[in-house]
Amino acid sequence: xxxxxxxxxxxxxxxxxxxxxxxxxxxxxxxxxxxxxxxxxxxxxxxxxxxxxxxxxxxxxxxxxxxxxxxxxxxxxxxxxxxxxxxxxxxxxxxxxxxxxxxxxxxxxxxxxxxxxxxxxxxxxxxxxxxxxxxxxxxxxxxxxxxxxxxxxxxxxxxxxxxxxxxxxxxxxxxxxxxxxxxxxxxxxxxxxxxxx
Amino acid sequence: xxxxxxxxxxxxxxxxxxxxxxxxxxxxxxxxxxxxxxxxxxxxxxxxxxxxxxxxxxxxxxxxxxxxxxxxxxxxxxxxxxxxxxxxxxxxxxxxxxxxxxxxxxxxxxxxxxxxxxxxxxxxxxxxxxxxxxxxxxxxxxxxxxxxxxxxxxxxxxxxxxxxxxxxxxxxxxxxxxxxxxxxxxxxxxxxxxxxxxxxxxxxxxxxxxxxxxxxxxxxxxxxxxxxxxxxxxxxxxxxxxxxxxxxxxxxxxxxxxxxxxxxxxxxxxxxxxxxxxxxxxxxxxxxxxxxxxxxxxxxxxxxxxxxxxxxxxxxxxxxxxxxxxxxxxxxxxxxxxxxxxxxxxxxxxxxx
Numbered sequence: 001x002x003x004x005x006x007x008x009x010x011x012x013x014x015x016x017x018x019x020x021x022x023x024x025x026x027x028x029x030x031x032x033x034x035x036x037x038x039x040x041x042x043x044x045x046x047x048x049x050x051x052x053x054x055x056x057x058x059x060x061x062x063x064x065x066x067x068x069x070x071x072x073x074x075x076x077x078x079x080x081x082x083x084x085x086x087x088x089x090x091x092x093x094x095x096x097x098x099x100x101x102x103x104x105x106x107x108x109x110x111x112x113x114x115x116x117x118x119x120x121x122x123x124x125x126x127x128x129x130x131x132x133x134x135x136x137x138x139x140x141x142x143x144x145x146x147x148x149x150x151x152x153x154x155x156x157x158x159x160x161x162x163x164x165x166x167x168x169x170x171x172x173x174x175x176x177x178x179x180x181x182x183x184x185x186x187x188x189x190x191x192x193x194x195x196x197x
Numbered sequence: 198x199x200x201x202x203x204x205x206x207x208x209x210x211x212x213x214x215x216x217x218x219x220x221x222x223x224x225x226x227x228x229x230x231x232x233x234x235x236x237x238x239x240x241x242x243x244x245x246x247x248x249x250x251x252x253x254x255x256x257x258x259x260x261x262x263x264x265x266x267x268x269x270x271x272x273x274x275x276x277x278x279x280x281x282x283x284x285x286x287x288x289x290x291x292x293x294x295x296x297x298x299x300x301x302x303x304x305x306x307x308x309x310x311x312x313x314x315x316x317x318x319x320x321x322x323x324x325x326x327x328x329x330x331x332x333x334x335x336x337x338x339x340x341x342x343x344x345x346x347x348x349x350x351x352x353x354x355x356x357x358x359x360x361x362x363x364x365x366x367x368x369x370x371x372x373x374x375x376x377x378x379x380x381x382x383x384x385x386x387x388x389x390x391x392x393x394x395x396x397x398x399x400x401x402x403x404x405x406x407x408x409x410x411x412x413x414x415x416x417x418x419x420x421x422x423x424x425x426x427x428x429x430x431x432x433x434x435x436x437x438x439x440x441x442x443x444x445x446x447x448x449x450x451x452x453x454x455x456x457x458x459x460x461x462x463x464x465x466x467x468x469x470x471x472x473x474x475x476x477x478x479x480x481x482x483x484x485x486x487x488x489x490x491x492x493x494x495x496x497x498x499x500x501x502x503x504x505x506x507x508x509x510x511x512x513x514x515x516x517x518x519x520x521x522x523x524x525x526x527x528x529x530x531x532x533x534x535x536x537x538x539x540x541x542x543x544x545x546x547x548x549x550x
């Protein structure tokens with residue numbers, strides 16, 4: 001099994017925390033994992049991106065140019081990264097902040113989730129990263145949403161412990177939405193040439 | 198590896214954890230991206246265990262504080278990134294001359310000059326050829342994973358003490374910033390006794406630690422002894438990793454992050470039926486040249502991949518047999534070779550045999 005994903009959005013959307021949580025959950029599941037953040041220039045309102053690689057074997061390159069999945073949390077990410085997806089790649093788009101009509105590719109799987117709106121409905125726009133992870137878990141089939149929930153305790157700092165139940169709710173809500181999306185087809189995790197190690 | 202619990206750790210933090218595990222209680226440093234998590238970690242953790250963290254006024258001050266602490270016989274460390282390491286070269290030369298152990302971490306960024314904050318391997322020459330003045334060598338380790346960032350830091354302290362010589366961990370910005378699972382070492386680290394350390398001469402003859410040797414012939418014989426020591430290091434401390442070199446027609450040689458990228462390219466080549474292997478020097482000084490010489494009796498094509506314009510490739514060329522071809526692929530200035538680019542080079546040169 002090999003899977004790699006970019007998570008991209010504005011600084012302040014919790015992009016790096018989402019990547020770290022995914023990495024932690026995968027590690028706790030027993031997988032090998034590499035998490036690589038963009039660094040140095042991230043700030044609130046700027047661009048943040050991270051790469052997470054999951055594998056059941058030793059991971060080679062920490063640098064990925066064409067990941068199996070991209071989570072675009074905003075419009076600039078949608079525009080910038082859609083070309084990076086391979087044919088058949090999974091494009092999870094935060095349709096609250098990115099325009100689906102700007103997706104030019106017809107050879108990828110697009111999953112539109114109103115991530116920010118779902119987060120606001122749960123009571124806080126800052127839950128968007130958790131909603132996104134829930135949708136990712138559901139669409140990619142790499143981890144169960146519950147496995148991501150289980151890693152919350154390791155990633156959320158002690159003083160924010162009380163926020164765990166809300167984050168859990170957001171992850172499960174993202175997964176629920178993705179599961180019930182009318183166009184949803186389970187995305188198979190396929191071994192892809194050049195990415196199967 | 199021990200059966201301990203895996204924890205997800207950032208590369209720079211793993212260096213701090215390794216240092217503390219190794220018994221380092223004195224850290225001196227000056228901030229610079231992309232290694233700032235190391236001083237941050239040490240400033241948080243050292244006071245808890247009775248250690249000292251000093252943010253020095255400059256890199257010159259940092260390395261000379263390390264020199265001072267080391268002369269007293271304690272394990273001390275500094276860390277920086279390329280421009281800061283350049284500023285430390287005088288101190289490193291002094292410590293090599295004085296035979297003082299210490300650990301210096303270089304989380305390499307791109308240059309020359311202030312350059313940029315992205316990862317690079319442009320400091321290979323500086324690290325392995327002696328960036329300061331005089332005939333000396335550092336012991337240089339090249340980690341390629343977060344686990345090795347931890348392990349190599351501990352190893353660097355052990356080797357530095359064993360040979361009374363500064364040791365450098367040559368990482369890069371990618372290794373510093375990425376997170377991977379590591380398992381911490383359980384068994385205690387043994388620190389050797391240091392009968393040369395300056396601990397106060399009351400009741401015993403005075404000891405001297407100096408690099409100014411003016412008596413006739415004194416400096417030449419000191420240099421001969423240093424060279425003898427470097428030969429011992431070369432004899433005992435060479436480390437490397439190999440992947441599928443047994444039947445390889447082409448071997449990719451790369452260290453650190455480049456070796457990780459090359460690994461993906463090599464696996465892809467293998468899945469396409471090409472007989473390709475990977476050779477990864479773990480120690481850059483001592484360089485595993487002898488092993489390359491042996492390999493090149495059979496393998497005639499080598500591809501060296503680096504994040505620079507060609508530095509380790511010179512050491513590969515020096516060591517392989519005369520009828521072997523050594524090709525190079527590198528990207529400088531913070532550009533990172535992609536696995537696909539390396540794969541394409543493998544295919545190109547594989548056919549050239």
